[in-house]
Amino acid sequence: MTDRDANEATERRRGSGAKIVYDVLRDEILDLVLPPGGPIDEVELAERFGMSRTPIREALVRLAGEGLIETLPNRSAIVSNIDFLNMHAYFDALTLMYRVTGRLAAEHHKPADIARIAALQAEFERAVEAQDALAMIATNAAFHLAIAEAGRNPYFTALFKRLLDEGRRILRLYYQSYDDRLPHRFVVEHEEMIAAIAARDLVLSEQLGKVHADQIVEQVRKLLVREERLDLML
Amino acid sequence: MTDRDANEATERRRGSGAKIVYDVLRDEILDLVLPPGGPIDEVELAERFGMSRTPIREALVRLAGEGLIETLPNRSAIVSNIDFLNMHAYFDALTLMYRVTGRLAAEHHKPADIARIAALQAEFERAVEAQDALAMIATNAAFHLAIAEAGRNPYFTALFKRLLDEGRRILRLYYQSYDDRLPHRFVVEHEEMIAAIAARDLVLSEQLGKVHADQIVEQVRKLLVREERLDLML
DNA sequence: CCCGGAAATTTTGTCGACAAATAGAATACA
DNA sequence: TGTATTCTATTTGTCGACAAAATTTCCGGG
Incomplete structure (x- = not known):
């Protein structure tokens, strides 16, 4: 894990947290840095971005809304699979x-x-x-x-x-x-x-x-x- | 305000909070119970549904993702206006x-x-x-x-x-x-x-x-x- | 009377903590 | 050895509280 994100995040404007996480995760999903089907751990992301789980979760909810991740209740979210059948x-x-x-x-x-x-x-x-x-x-x-x-x-x-x-x-x-x-x-x-x-x-x-x-x-x-x-x- | 929602919410399954709020607010927006342009107060909704602001906010984020509400940073969210121009x-x-x-x-x-x-x-x-x-x-x-x-x-x-x-x-x-x-x-x-x-x-x-x-x-x-x-x- | 700035209030964004639910490990039993 | 069960541990969902930002109120000067 790189702590670059955490360092850059030491001083940022209020309200920008979720957007940053959303943008970064979106690019990583689309560039296959995060593999389809791979799990998404909230605490890991919280540590990586140097913020609490709240803005992380907001970003995940938005990503789920666009179908880029799938969330199972009370279970870890995963990156959406590419549907080769449809x-x-x-x-x-x-x-x-x-x-x-x-x-x-x-x-x-x-x-x-x-x-x-x-x-x-x-x-x-x-x-x-x-x-x-x-x-x-x-x-x-x-x-x-x-x-x-x-x-x-x-x-x-x-x-x-x-x-x-x-x-x-x-x-x-x-x-x-x-x-x-x-x-x-x-x-x-x-x-x-x-x-x-x-x-x-x-x-x-x-x-x-x-x-x-x-x-x-x-x-x-x-x-x-x-x-x-x-x-x-x- | 009716406290019917709050009473019904006294005992519900974990993880269902945001979905309930999302479904109710969605219907109220689409049936014009909540007028376009009208403000959305998080604490008011939290009291009405008998839960904390966290699941309320998750529902609002999802609604915003579908364009049903608009959120201005650090300011109250509003029900999306019907765009008669476009x-x-x-x-x-x-x-x-x-x-x-x-x-x-x-x-x-x-x-x-x-x-x-x-x-x-x-x-x-x-x-x-x-x-x-x-x-x-x-x-x-x-x-x-x-x-x-x-x-x-x-x-x-x-x-x-x-x-x-x-x-x-x-x-x-x-x-x-x-x-x-x-x-x-x-x-x-x-x-x-x-x-x-x-x-x-x-x-x-x-x-x-x-x-x-x-x-x-x-x-x-x-x-x-x-x-x-x-x-x-x- | 109107306007501009400061104080007070409201409302959002973020945090740390706790409890429910699930997954995994360890154990008992056939 | 394989299977069912209890126990542990990880991870999510929810909560209450605090701080930042913005809106409103209040007050003084013109």
Whole structure:
């Protein structure tokens, strides 16, 4: 255990405790630092962050609300497992949200949105060139979330955010086992999406969203098949 | 204040505290017993439910996670306001979810689902005949949620549940000011939806979902215009 | 009479402690 | 040796109390 967190936490603003814990744990769950199914000990976290169990528990309740952890009554909470059985439901939802957010962004975006989206795309491009897997995952999610926000529909944005979060865990597996060279195709598709949105072409934006989604789904499917084969070989 | 809650809470199982408070407050918010924008006092709730502030706070954190209340740092939490400005975003999301859940239910339902949906529809019909507004709202939401669950996609179901919840507050306004006689059309449309789902007609189910959504959107739009006029007359 | 600042009150965020519930260890028994 | 049972120990759920932040009240000056 690192006591870095505890040291930094010696002096902080009142009310920020739970948020800090929430943010850190959320990232650690999504980056697979905390393994799915792994137990979550409240006192351990309290010691690590240098605060009492109260703000820890608040953070855990919020994480449970988003489905990132599961709490059994009177028993230790665990990091949510990745549900490989209902994966088709995830893909369906993800594909539809790519389409919808693409269309709505083309319809409702303002100039500042395009600038922001383009900036995040540039970041993503740099991450791809540097072959920094974690940065790729993070900036890719930020890029698509920016498109969703340009669509100005908080209900779709919230669902999409949840799906992209869950996707971060799956992609983490992907980039761990693959060879980190594929995604240049994603860069090109991103550029096309930006152009279609900026041109306010609703139909094309939605279509590109679907193409992009199918692309990702296909990659992950390949990964899953490969993993299954590895399992069989053990 | 009623001390009924406090009396009932004298003996309850450990771990149930926060859930009770969450369920009660959720219903009171959605039925407009707690007015939007109204403050939420933790100690008052603690006295009312006969427990300490800890489980109360846990319930509030969960409600905040679902957007039913808003918490300002170091300041009292308030019941979320109904956002009449971004109503079009709500209608867009609701319409799409009606379509998607209708289609997926037609695709993935099992016999038991149809029985359950039909039972809830019968309940809805009884509520309409009895002109019981609160029962109509609740059973209508339960009916559509059952369709969503028959679609077997938890991501869509979760979003739809959230939208139906938010809709409960809007419909509550609707049934308060209108004359509680309209909805027989809804009964007929519900029957058509059940038939299309049972026949596994994906296209028709999705189309009926859209028709039903447009119907509701139109009714609420009329209500909103009427309300605005009332405002102008004050 | 209105405005600005200080004191008092209210309300939240955090803490340490205790009790209930469960899991694990140790023991008795077949 | 395997199984049931009691005992121990860990971990959660709840409580009451305290301190920080913010709201309200009060008061003095203009």
